[in-house]
Amino acid sequence: MTTLFAALILAAVIPPKWDEVAKGVWRGRIGAHDSPTLTEAAEAVPRSASIKAKSQVPFDLKQVKMDVASEYARVELPLAKGEKIFGLGLQMKGSDRRGGVYHLQVDHYAEGHDRLHAPTPFYVSSRGYAVFFNTTRPINVYVGVGNRTDRNDAPARDRNTDPKWDAQPDSGHVEASVQGPGIEVLVFEGPTAMDAVRRYVMYCGGGAMPPQWALGFWHRTPSLATAKQVEDEAGEFDRRGFPLDVIGLEPGWQSTSYPGTMEWDPGRFPNPDKFLKGQSAMGVHVNLWENPYVKPGSKLAEALQPGFGSHTVWLGLVPDINLPRVAKAERDFHAAEHLDKGVSGYKIDEVDGFDNWLWPDHATFPSGLSGIRMRQIYGVLWQRELTRLFEERNERTFGLVRGSNGAATRFPFAIYSDTYDHRQYVTALTSSSLAGVLWCAEIRSASTDEEWVRRMQSACLSPIAQLNAWDSGKKPWSYPAVEKEVKEAMLLRESLVPYLYTTFWQYASEGTPPVRPMCLVDGGEETDQYLLGDDLLVAPMFVGETSRKVRLPAGKWYDYQTGKYVGSQQTVEISPKLAEIPLFVRGGRAIPTFAGATRAQGEAYLPRCYGDGPWAGQIYEDDGKSVAYRSGAYGFFDLTSGADKVSQKHLAGSRRELARKLLPPLIVGKA
């Protein structure tokens, strides 16, 4: 029964080959090179991580087996007893993946296991290394599952009588496979799990660096809002003293949507230039919703012709953005119609699924990619081209996208979802850093005042703080009884921008993700708490709960707002009031904040200090919006604070001193 097909594949078998492709990054390949890989699709330019500690993978790479047989390319890696495996995409449940089987594929509604908004085939081990399967095919990953006849995994036991019989004897290995002619695997050294993640991020070109304004507050207006309605809504934020940095326009800004023209609707937005200038004058950036499917006969459709896939999505043409000609035509169109007028970025919707909406697996594209592989990277390709568009103009952008994958770390986009479970949202925050993506734990609506507050607090302590009211029409003050608590959370967010911006700099330059799941901090498996940057511990309160446990890792921890000492390396039970955000600070640290919380109040730096002094911190500064920082136009500083005065020490970059004023410290809590 061996078919010609199988025979041809078998002929491609060659021995695995290992190369150190960056410091501490090992690449193994088997079979034919199966282009595009994920790093090729993302056009990743590898950088080495600046990790000084000596490291090596805790097993001999010769133990890794790779082969191509019966149409499948396979990788087998050893696992130690008790070793935990974290990652495998933007998961919304659980933490340790050992004992599971994952068929990783891009999809909508991402609770699951197999089909995820970002199914990055990457995992990190509790033993301090990481593995990335560099393939754009859907991949099967068997984590400790699948005993083999060519090994001696465990003795067979009798289920009839042996109480030690096990329904799933651990295999002591990871096996991963694709139906394809070959596969590439990358193994990242530690020595710590966090170091391995850093090596991965830097190998993909570093983490995203948003413009500073993008770290403020985002609000998306209802789908069919007119320019006038949007202007009124933005104005009301100002009048009521709520911060607003980005307004997002939903489908109604376009003359038609699903499929779209990507052109302004002349009725709802008769004068886009004026509208955009007005928002800009108020310090508000405008983000445009789009899905990439183009209305036949529209101006954009003509510009892209004949670069479409075999199938439509909502009867819209699907641009083969993998073709350089099509990508260029898209960039030109977006520049002329939007960026030249002042648009700051995009929300790219519906690039993930689900099956009934997207193209089928067998769809064809002019560039030669099958439908299934195009789906695996369509969100990545869009991020790549939009990032290129802004960077070519020496601008930074920050946007949203609903599908991504591996090697996309450098793209300034956060992923969002139509799912809306609060606990899953927080779990996704922790898993996003293991998938090399950013997650938007946005708020949309709420059934109760309490839910409105708790969700807003979560949104404000995530990489992008967004109220997405496209459908609900809500505003931050829509729940009058808790308007004060909601405003407090939003003002907290605004005040933290300098700290968050410094944290993102660590992501961009060192590969350390802004959200730090406990498994990267100290090997913990908690998915309901995380570090935000180096020094803040977030433990969100979930809807309907009045108390919760928080595990405090190494260091002394203080309440962010009151400065009260909470504990160290222990689990504490907390019962915060509705206005109280469970946010803790590492003792001995100076947190750089904005002194005035809204744009109108100026932007001097106020270091907030906790625990024993002198207090140490760091701060990063640049022009906040261009890519000049890449050529050294930034300043990175150590802060040291005594009780009355803070001193700055220049560490890196061409800016030798902070441009903004550094206020005397605020000693919030003492040991």
Added chain:
Amino acid sequence: MTTLFAALILAAVIPPKWDEVAKGVWRGRIGAHDSPTLTEAAEAVPRSASIKAKSQVPFDLKQVKMDVASEYARVELPLAKGEKIFGLGLQMKGSDRRGGVYHLQVDHYAEGHDRLHAPTPFYVSSRGYAVFFNTTRPINVYVGVGNRTDRNDAPARDRNTDPKWDAQPDSGHVEASVQGPGIEVLVFEGPTAMDAVRRYVMYCGGGAMPPQWALGFWHRTPSLATAKQVEDEAGEFDRRGFPLDVIGLEPGWQSTSYPGTMEWDPGRFPNPDKFLKGQSAMGVHVNLWENPYVKPGSKLAEALQPGFGSHTVWLGLVPDINLPRVAKAERDFHAAEHLDKGVSGYKIDEVDGFDNWLWPDHATFPSGLSGIRMRQIYGVLWQRELTRLFEERNERTFGLVRGSNGAATRFPFAIYSDTYDHRQYVTALTSSSLAGVLWCAEIRSASTDEEWVRRMQSACLSPIAQLNAWDSGKKPWSYPAVEKEVKEAMLLRESLVPYLYTTFWQYASEGTPPVRPMCLVDGGEETDQYLLGDDLLVAPMFVGETSRKVRLPAGKWYDYQTGKYVGSQQTVEISPKLAEIPLFVRGGRAIPTFAGATRAQGEAYLPRCYGDGPWAGQIYEDDGKSVAYRSGAYGFFDLTSGADKVSQKHLAGSRRELARKLLPPLIVGKA
């Protein structure tokens, strides 16, 4: 980015070719022949259906498009407006599949859409034809989903403002695809949907013909029961007047299980010959549970060496039953250890999944099949070899299996599941006939007396009537308050054996499935009622419900037990008491039953007549156990009954007269 892999596949594209491979059966092929197909795996020997009405497919076969591109082989078939599509495997929810996307794959826990115990890639249309994708690969089927740029499916509309905007514009086509070098599709003419199913079944070699004893009552004893305990349990059925035809032994009959030795345990079954002779003397047949995974070092493992796959299941070796040498060694072992001693059949467990238990997709087997394709047909191959084993001995068997697929219609096995939802079980009865398999709506346990009765009634009106107490230890009389009602359902089952046997003859010889979903009867979409054979309409009462609606199709319908007229071509609401089984009979018909309901009471035929006389019926008879019927050793008769006397008219077979006595009719209900 075109890889060598893709290029090689593209080179295989050839124009589709259509052959009439049996009367009214059209085969289209594209690309390389991708062996084994499902019909090859099942070793199907096509027979033509005896359908006299003129027919043709209601579209030109030239409208069917097939191609191979970007590694996928694809078929595209037209759909008419309003056309409904039924089938796509052993589904447990819904009926019309139009508007859905299905990734058909063998799996455990079969509620779903995509992963099913029997993912037969077959559908039947309300327009009176059927389609079978003859592939052993997992297949994607897009039913009315996936608009294309090379067609004009519908006009694009504006979601912003057009109320007619549709989230999923129907594509007017089915597209199906596999990642592989080619595909074969079979199109079956009608003229009715039932005729199309008949053509499919006959093309696969006809339907299964169980031995007559297998249509009685089955009981499975607890896992670790000893011979003595089983003998006692079987004896108690007799003493209490409950029918018993088959006893099923669960894992404990083997000396070790999970993985198994397939050898008798010397402690629990010290003398298998004596045990089997004893059961046989009581008229009880013995069925053995097995899963195919062999304990390393066991006698069977030695006999099969070196015919195993790359991976183990519960650390048991996985026989490559696709290798003739391994299949022969398995048959020899089973003959010597079991059949020679008197075993009547098997229950083949765990051949479906789930992922964590079975081998991975990339597993390799000596015969060259990939793991994923082996999984698609492993249950089929086991059915094939066990059927061969019995037939070579001129014996019939009837068994159970947990995984199957297309082209397996001739194998005498029913599928069962660990899922246990009553409504899903009944839906599965209706979908099983669209998947070319038989379904076991077994009873295991119950939370209430009512549930026990209602589930028993369903079990007794399904292709195999089984109480599976491997885990629960239940007996039919375990709920004393309803012992009478339960016994009544079981005795009804026993009395219906002549009718059911005749019904199975229709399946074997004409291809008409014993369970007839309403979509095959008259295009109805009900999944909670069905015809059992030509003349019985079953409308099970579900747990917790006291009334239900039944839609009566063409014909006049009478209550089976009371003979009361119920209605015709109308929907009626019924509120049967617990003892009352919602079972209706077509008027004018004589239902052949056994006069005495238990084995001890003899087996004369009693025709039960309903509605206006004279009453007509049919009856099939043979030796009940050998395959001699295939050489003509049977009799098939028309019955015509007046008020007092029934006459028989020989229709086919070498038996010219019924061997059993034909009693005067029982006129149960008059018009």
